[in-house]
Amino acid sequence: MSFDEIYNIALMQGFAGLSLFSVLLLMGLGLAIIFGQMGVINMAHGEFMTIGAYTIFLFSSLTESYAPGLMQAYFPVAILAAFLIAFGFGWLTEWALIRHLYKRPLDTLLATWGLSLGMQQVFRSTFGPKEVSPTLPDWLMGSWSPSEGLDIPINGLFVLALTLLVTGGVLLALYKSRWGLRVRATVANRPMANATGINTKRTDRLTYAIGCGIAGVAGAAFTTIGSTGPTSGSLYIVDAFLVVTFGGAGSLLGTVASAFGIAQTQSIAEFFLTGSMAKVLTLLLIVTILMIRPQGLFASKIRR
Amino acid sequence: MADKKDTIPAPLTDEQRRKVLLGMAAAPALMVPGVSFANAQFPTAKVNTTKLAVTDTEVIVGQLHSATGTMAISETGSIQAEQLAIDQINAMGGILGRKIKVIKEDGASDWPTFAEKSKKLLVNDKVACVFGCWTSASRKAVLPVFEKENGLLYYPTFYEGLEQSKNVIYTGQEATQQIIWGLDWASKEKKAKTYFLIGSDYIWPRTSMKIARKHIESVGKLGSVVGEEYYPLGHTNFNSLINKIKVAKPDCIFAAVVGGSNVAFYKQLKAAGITGVKQFLLTLSVTEDEMLGVGGENFAGFYSSMKYFQSLDNANNKAFVEAFKKAYGPKSVIGDVTQAGYLGPWLWKAAVEKAGSFDVDKVVAASPGIELKSAPEGYVKLHENHHLWSKARIAQGMPDGTFKVVAESGELIEPNPFPKGYQ
Numbered sequence: 001m002s003f004d005e006i007y008n009i010a011l012m013q014g015f016a017g018l019s020l021f022s023v024l025l026l027m028g029l030g031l032a033i034i035f036g037q038m039g040v041i042n043m044a045h046g047e048f049m050t051i052g053a054y055t056i057f058l059f060s061s062l063t064e065s066y067a068p069g070l071m072q073a074y075f076p077v078a079i080l081a082a083f084l085i086a087f088g089f090g091w092l093t094e095w096a097l098i099r100h101l102y103k104r105p106l107d108t109l110l111a112t113w114g115l116s117l118g119m120q121q122v123f124r125s126t127f128g129p130k131e132v133s134p135t136l137p138d139w140l141m142g143s144w145s146p147s148e149g150l151d152i153p154i155n156g157l158f159v160l161a162l163t164l165l166v167t168g169g170v171l172l173a174l175y176k177s178r179w180g181l182r183v184r185a186t187v188a189n190r191p192m193a194n195a196t197g198i199n200t201k202r203t204d205r206l207t208y209a210i211g212c213g214i215a216g217v218a219g220a221a222f223t224t225i226g227s228t229g230p231t232s233g234s235l236y237i238v239d240a241f242l243v244v245t246f247g248g249a250g251s252l253l254g255t256v257a258s259a260f261g262i263a264q265t266q267s268i269a270e271f272f273l274t275g276s277m278a279k280v281l282t283l284l285l286i287v288t289i290l291m292i293r294p295q296g297l298f299a300s301k302i303r304r
Numbered sequence: 305m306a307d308k309k310d311t312i313p314a315p316l317t318d319e320q321r322r323k324v325l326l327g328m329a330a331a332p333a334l335m336v337p338g339v340s341f342a343n344a345q346f347p348t349a350k351v352n353t354t355k356l357a358v359t360d361t362e363v364i365v366g367q368l369h370s371a372t373g374t375m376a377i378s379e380t381g382s383i384q385a386e387q388l389a390i391d392q393i394n395a396m397g398g399i400l401g402r403k404i405k406v407i408k409e410d411g412a413s414d415w416p417t418f419a420e421k422s423k424k425l426l427v428n429d430k431v432a433c434v435f436g437c438w439t440s441a442s443r444k445a446v447l448p449v450f451e452k453e454n455g456l457l458y459y460p461t462f463y464e465g466l467e468q469s470k471n472v473i474y475t476g477q478e479a480t481q482q483i484i485w486g487l488d489w490a491s492k493e494k495k496a497k498t499y500f501l502i503g504s505d506y507i508w509p510r511t512s513m514k515i516a517r518k519h520i521e522s523v524g525k526l527g528s529v530v531g532e533e534y535y536p537l538g539h540t541n542f543n544s545l546i547n548k549i550k551v552a553k554p555d556c557i558f559a560a561v562v563g564g565s566n567v568a569f570y571k572q573l574k575a576a577g578i579t580g581v582k583q584f585l586l587t588l589s590v591t592e593d594e595m596l597g598v599g600g601e602n603f604a605g606f607y608s609s610m611k612y613f614q615s616l617d618n619a620n621n622k623a624f625v626e627a628f629k630k631a632y633g634p635k636s637v638i639g640d641v642t643q644a645g646y647l648g649p650w651l652w653k654a655a656v657e658k659a660g661s662f663d664v665d666k667v668v669a670a671s672p673g674i675e676l677k678s679a680p681e682g683y684v685k686l687h688e689n690h691h692l693w694s695k696a697r698i699a700q701g702m703p704d705g706t707f708k709v710v711a712e713s714g715e716l717i718e719p720n721p722f723p724k725g726y727q
Contacts, residue, residue: 009547012576016543023541129376131597133567141601143577153575156543225575226540227567227597231374235538235564270544275535276505278544 008150013271019156021263022163025256026221027236028243029163029170030214032255035244037187038207040098041109044116045240046233047123048212051089052082052219053228054127060134072137079162079220086216090209098208099201116233123230131229140224155224162221166214171252183207187250246286248296258297262286346400351661354454357430358662363402365390365652366409366425368436368446373413374563379438381593381642382460383408384632386435389649392627399653400660407431415445422446426453432662433458435648438641440464440508447472456664458648461641462588462610464511465721470668473651474691476644477611478721479515485696486586486609487519487526489711490556494584497527500554502545502561502569505534509560512588516558518726530554535561540568546576557585566594570602580605580701591639592707600705610640612681613699613707624680643680650676651686683716691719 027049034042059078063070097115101108140158143151174180182203185193194200218236219228226232247258265285269278290296348360357364367386369379390404398404407429411418418437425431426449433456437443440463450457450471457472465478490496499520503509513532520526530552533545549557561569566589573579585606592614595603614625614637624646628638651674656662659670672688685693693716699707 009551012550013544013547016547019543020541124372124376129380130593131377131564131567133571133597133599135599135601141574143575145577151577153543153572155571155575222540225568225571227564229377229564229597232564235540267541267544271547275533275539275545279536 005149008147011150012152013267015152015156016271017264017267018160019153020267021260022156022160023222023225024239024243024263025167025259026159026163026214026218027240028247028255028259029167029252030211030218031240031244032247032249032252033170033214034208034211035241036249036251036255037183038204038211039105039249040101040208041105041112042211043109043113043237044093044119044233045215046235046237047116047119048086048090048215048233049219049222049236050119050123050228050230050233051086052216053223053232054123054219055082055085055216056220056223057127057132057134057228060136064135071135072139075137075140079217082216082220083213086219087209087213090212091205093212094205094208099204102204116237120230120233127230129230131227131232133227134223136224158224159221162217166217167252167256170214174252179203179206242286246290246296248298251296251298254296254298261297346660351400352663353661354663354665355430356432356662356664358402358432361402362405363399363432363662364405364407364429365649366407366422366429366431366434366436368409368411368418368421368425368434369438370413370442371408371410375411375413375438375442377563378593378641381637381639382435382438382645384636385628385638385642385646386460386648388628388631389646391631393649393653399656400662404649409436411436411442415441418442419445419449422449422455422457423453426450426455432456432656433652433664433667435460435645437461441506443467443472454664456652456667458652460645460648462644464508465515465723466511468689468691468721470690471664472690473648473671473686474719474721475647475651476641476692477694477696478691478719479512480720480723480726481611481694481696481717482588482609483512483516484519484524484723485713485717486588486698487516487558488524489609489698490558490584490586491524491526493711494556496554496556496584498530498552498554499527499556499558500531500533500549500552501529502531502533502535502557502559504539504560504562504565505536509562509589510534512560513558515723515726523725527555535565537563537565539565542569542572543576546572546578549578550576555584557583559585559587560589561587562589564597566590567597567599567602570598570606574602586698590701591641592637592705593639593642595701595705595707596637600701600703603701603705604703606701607698607710608701608707609696609698611694611696612638612640612643613697613709614638615699615707615709616681616697617709618680618682620678620682621680647676647679647684647692650678655686685716687719689719689721691721693718 031045034040056078059074063074097111140155143153145151182198186200186203243259244255247254266278266282269281352358369383370376394403409421425434435458437459438461443459459472460475462476462482501513503513517529520529587608590608654674655667655671659666671686674686676684696713696717697709698711699709702708
C-alpha cells in the first residue's frame, strides 16, 4: 500500500471520528440542557428526536407530491420546522406533565418513560411500523472527493456544520443572553431567583421546550445518515445519556469534551478491532472513569 | 390457480400428477356444490381424532407474530400474506368443507411472550396449526412448546439452518439455498476472489457468515476472506468499517446487516463513494421491505440473494401481487418472507386434503412431497426434512427501489439444513 493511500485512509478515518463526534454531540445537546440544567431525567428525549426525523419525512413526501421543483430547497426549511414542532410539543409536555414533578425528579424518569412509550405508539399508528427514509436533495448525497481515493461524506460534513452552529448558538444563548442568565439563576437557586423577580415557571417551560427543539433538529439531521422508525428514539437515548453523564451533568463544555472523547475512542478502536469489541472497550473506559470521577469529566463547582 | 406448464421444471410422473390434482386443483371444484356434501364425506369425528378446534363448519388456526415492538416492521408483511392466503382459501370453500377461522396472538417482539402465547394457542385454543414466528430467537423459544404439545408451526423466514423438527414446516430457505448458490454466482459471474463479510451481531448473521467462510475458503475454494465484522443491532455509524473496507479492497462485500442498521449502512456506503458502479456487493438481508427504508438511490447497483422478488415475471406472481395490493393498498410491497408466509396456509391445505384429516400426526405424515404449482415464486415441493425445494435468485437494486432479477438457479435446490463440511 502506497504512502498516498495510507494518508487518504488516515484522513478519512479522522473524519469518521469527527463525524461520530458531531452525531453524539447533537444527540446530547438537548439533553444537556434538560437533564444537565433542569435536572429532569427526560426518557422521551429520543422520541423528540424522532418527531424531528418524521417532520423531515413529511416535508420530503409533501414536497415530492406537490412541489417537486423545490426538492433541492426543502431541507433547511424542514429542519427549522422540525425545531418548531419539537419545541411546541416540548412546551405542551412541560405544561401538562413536567411542571408538576420538579420536586420529585426521580418521578420524571417514570413519567417521561411512559410518555416515550405512548409517543412510539402514536408514531406507529400514524406512520406505520415500517422504517422510512425521506428523499434527500441531491446536494446532500454522495461524497466530496478533493483527490483520487479520498472521499469525504457530504452528509457527514452537513451534520458537522449543523452541530457547530447549534452548539455555538446554545453556548451563546446560555452565557450571553437574558434567557441564559435566567436559566443559570434558576438552576443555581430557584427560590432566590424567584425572589429577584425571575418568572421561574416561564423560564423552565422555555428551557425544556428549547431542549426538545434541539432534539428535533438532531433527529432531522440524522435522517441523512440513518432511517426513521417508531422506535428509532430508543436507539439514541442510551448514547445521549452516556454523553451527558460522562461529560458531567450541568456542564455544556463537558458534553462537548465527552462527545469528542467517546467518538474518537470508539472510531479508532473500531478501525483496529472489531465493531462489537470497540463498543466493549469504549464502555469499559467510560465505566472506569465514572468510577473514579462519579461527577463526570467536568463538574460545575457547587457547594454541597 | 392457472396451470402454467412452463413454470414447472421437472416433468411429473402420473402418480404425482394425480396427487397434485387431488390436492390442489380438484378439491376446490369438488367443494363448491355444497358444504354438506363435503362434511358427509369428511365427518368431524373422522377428520379430528385429537380434540382439535374443528367443528362441522369451521377449523381454527393460530397466527403468532409480532404486531408490536421492534420486529413489527418485518413481521407485518407475513401477517398480511398469511391472512390473504387464508381469505382466498375460505373464498374457495375452505378446507375439507370447513372455513378457516384465525386467532391472532401478538408475540410483541419478546421471546418469552412468544412461548407463552404459543402455549395458549395449543393448549387453550386447540388450534389445528399455527402460522408464525419470524426471528430465529422466537422460533427457538416456541420450539419446545410445539414439540411437547405436538402442534404444527409454519415458519416463513429464511434462516441459518441447523434445525429440523417434526412439528415445524420451514417455508423459507435455509442457509445453503441462499448463501452457497449466491457465493458461487459471485465467483463465477463477477469473478470475485476476495470477500469482506459483514453482519449484525446475533445468531443468524454469525451462522450464515460461518457457512460463507467455509464455502469461500475450503469447500467451494472460491478465494479468500479479507475481513469479517459484526456490529451490534441498531448500530448506526459505519464510517470506520467503510475505511477498513477501503483498506482491504475486496472484490465482493457480502453483507447480512439487519434492521435500522441496514439503512445507515447503505446510506453511509453511498456517502463514502462506495456505490454499485464501483463496488460489487451481495447481501442476504435486503428485500423489498428493507428497500422502503434504505431508499433505492442508496442501494442502486448492489445485489440481493433471495428466492423471491416482487418483480418476478410469472402468472402466479402477477395474480398474487395484484391480490396483495388490492387487499393492502397500492403502495404495499412484498418481500421474500412475505411470499414465504403466503405459502404456509396453502401447504397446510394441501397436506390436510392429502391426509383427509386435521390431526397433526397425519398432516405431518402427508406433508413430504406436497407440491405447490400456484406459488408466486414458482413451483415448490416439500422435502422430507420439512424444508422446501426452491430456486435461488439474484436481483440487482434499481434506483426506483425495485429489483431486477439477473440470475436464477435452473433447477430447484434441494434443502439441506445440516450441510456436511460446514459445521
